[in-house]
Amino acid sequence: MGLKHLGIAASVCLGAAATGAAAFIALATPKSQPAAAVRVQPTPERIERGRYLFHQLADCAGCHSPRDPAKFAMIADPARTGAGFVFPDELGFPGRIVAPNITPDPGTGIGRWTDGEKIRAIREGISRDGRALFAFMPFRQFAKLSDEDIHSLVAYLNSLPPVRNALPRTALRFPVNILSRFEPEPVLAPPKPPGPADRVRYGELLAGMACIECHTELDNGRLVAGREFAGGHEFAVGAFVARSANLTPDVETGIGGWTEERFVRRFRDYGNLAYANAPRAVQANFTVMPWYGFAHMKEDDLRAIYAYLRSLRPVYNPVAHHPQLAVQSN
Numbered sequence: 001m002g003l004k005h006l007g008i009a010a011s012v013c014l015g016a017a018a019t020g021a022a023a024f025i026a027l028a029t030p031k032s033q034p035a036a037a038v039r040v041q042p043t044p045e046r047i048e049r050g051r052y053l054f055h056q057l058a059d060c061a062g063c064h065s066p067r068d069p070a071k072f073a074m075i076a077d078p079a080r081t082g083a084g085f086v087f088p089d090e091l092g093f094p095g096r097i098v099a100p101n102i103t104p105d106p107g108t109g110i111g112r113w114t115d116g117e118k119i120r121a122i123r124e125g126i127s128r129d130g131r132a133l134f135a136f137m138p139f140r141q142f143a144k145l146s147d148e149d150i151h152s153l154v155a156y157l158n159s160l161p162p163v164r165n166a167l168p169r170t171a172l173r174f175p176v177n178i179l180s181r182f183e184p185e186p187v188l189a190p191p192k193p194p195g196p197a198d199r200v201r202y203g204e205l206l207a208g209m210a211c212i213e214c215h216t217e218l219d220n221g222r223l224v225a226g227r228e229f230a231g232g233h234e235f236a237v238g239a240f241v242a243r244s245a246n247l248t249p250d251v252e253t254g255i256g257g258w259t260e261e262r263f264v265r266r267f268r269d270y271g272n273l274a275y276a277n278a279p280r281a282v283q284a285n286f287t288v289m290p291w292y293g294f295a296h297m298k299e300d301d302l303r304a305i306y307a308y309l310r311s312l313r314p315v316y317n318p319v320a321h322h323p324q325l326a327v328q329s330n
C-alpha cells in the first residue's frame with residue numbers, strides 16, 4: 001500500500017472511531033432517570049425555608065434574575081425575581097450561558113413543569129427535555145441537600161409571581177458541550193446532609209453551595225484542583241473588573257488574620273442596602289458577590305462557613321480585588 005492509501009485508510013478508521021465515540025456519548029450521556037411523580041405540598045414552613053434557600057444560601061435569585069450592572073453588586077430587580085439572566089459575554093464563559101426563567105410563567109418559565117421535573121433539574125442537572133444542564137448551575141452541590149430542602153425550594157418556586165420573559169438557550173462551545181454531558185448524576189437515595197451541630201461539615205455544605213464556584217479559578221468551566229477557595233477568579237462586566245478574594249486561612253493573602261466577628265460584620269455591613277437605595281457601580285466598588293442576599297444569612301450559617309474556611313489548607317495567593325484598570329490610550 002502506498003503512503004497515500006495508508007493515509008486514506010487511517011482517516012477512514014479515525015472517522016469511524018470518532019463517529020462511534022459520538023454515538024456512544026449521545027447514547028450513554030447524560031445519565032438520568034425519569035422525573036419522580038411527586039407533588040410538593042406548599043406548607044408555610046416550606047415556603048419560608050425555600051425563600052431563605054432561594055435568596056440567601058443557594059442564591060438561586062442571584063443567577064436566575066435580571067441584574068443591573070449599573071448598580072452596586074449588580075443587584076437584581078425584586079419585581080423580576082427568577083425571570084432569568086443572560087450572563088454577560090465578558091465573563092469569559094465557554095459559550096452563551098443563560099440561567100433560564102424559573103418563574104411559573106407557562107410560556108417562558110417553568111409553569112408547565114411537574115414538581116418532579118423541577119426536582120430533577122435542581123439536583124440532577126437534567127432539563128425537562130432530558131438535556132444536560134451546564135454545571136455552572138450547581139446541581140452537584142444541590143444534590144447534597146435533604147429532600148425536605150429540595151421540596152421547600154420547589155414550594156417557593158411555585159409561589160413566585162409569574163414573569164413573562166423569553167430568553168435564548170445556553171449554547172456551549174466544544175469541548176465543554178461534550179464534557180457537560182458527563183456531569184449529571186441521578187440521586188438514587190435520600191441524601192443525609194450534616195446538620196448545623198456538625199459545624200465544619202455543615203459549613204462545607206453551605207460554602208460548596210454558595211461560595212466555591214466564584215472563589216476558585218476555573219479552567220474550561222471546571223474548578224482548578226488545589227485552588228479551591230483561593231480566589232482570583234476574574235469577573236469583567238462592561239468597563240469594570242473584580243477578582244474574588246482568597247478565602248483560605250493564609251494569613252497574608254487570605255482570611256487567616258480575620259476573627260469570626262470581622263467575618264460576620266463584613267456581611268452584615270450590607271444589611272441596609274436594597275434595590276431602591278443601591279449605590280451606583282464604579283470600578284472601586286464593582287463586584288458580583290451577592291452581598292445583598294448574604295447580608296441576611298443566618299448568623300449560625302455564616303459562622304459555620306467561617307469554621308469550615310478556617311479548616312482549609314492555607315493557599316498563598318495575593319489577589320487585587322479591584323485592579324486599577326489600564327488607561328486606554330487610543
Ligand code: HEC
Nearest residue numbers: 058059060063098099100121122127133134136137138170
Ligand atoms: C451560579 C449560577 C446559578 C445558581 C446559583 C443557580 N442556577 Fe439554576 N441554572 C443556572 C444556569 C446557567 C442554568 C442553565 C444551564 C443550561 O442551560 O445548560 C440553570 C438551570 C436551572 C433550571 C433548569 C431550567 C430549564 O429551563 O432547563 C432550574 C429549574 C434551575 N436552574 C433552578 C435553580 C434553583 C432552584 C437554584 C437554587 C437552589 C438555582 N437554579 C441556582 C445557573 C444557576
Ligand code: HEC
Nearest residue numbers: 210211214235242243244245266286287288289290305321
Ligand atoms: C458570584 C460570585 C461570588 C459568590 C457566589 C461569592 N463571592 Fe465572595 N467575592 C466575590 C468577588 C468578585 C469578591 C471581590 C469583590 C468584593 O469585595 O466584593 C468577593 C469578596 C468576598 C469577600 C471580601 C474579602 C475582603 O478581603 O474584603 C468575602 C469575605 C467573601 N467574598 C466571602 C464569600 C463567601 C463566604 C461566599 C459564600 C457564602 C461568597 N463570597 C460567594 C465573588 C463571589
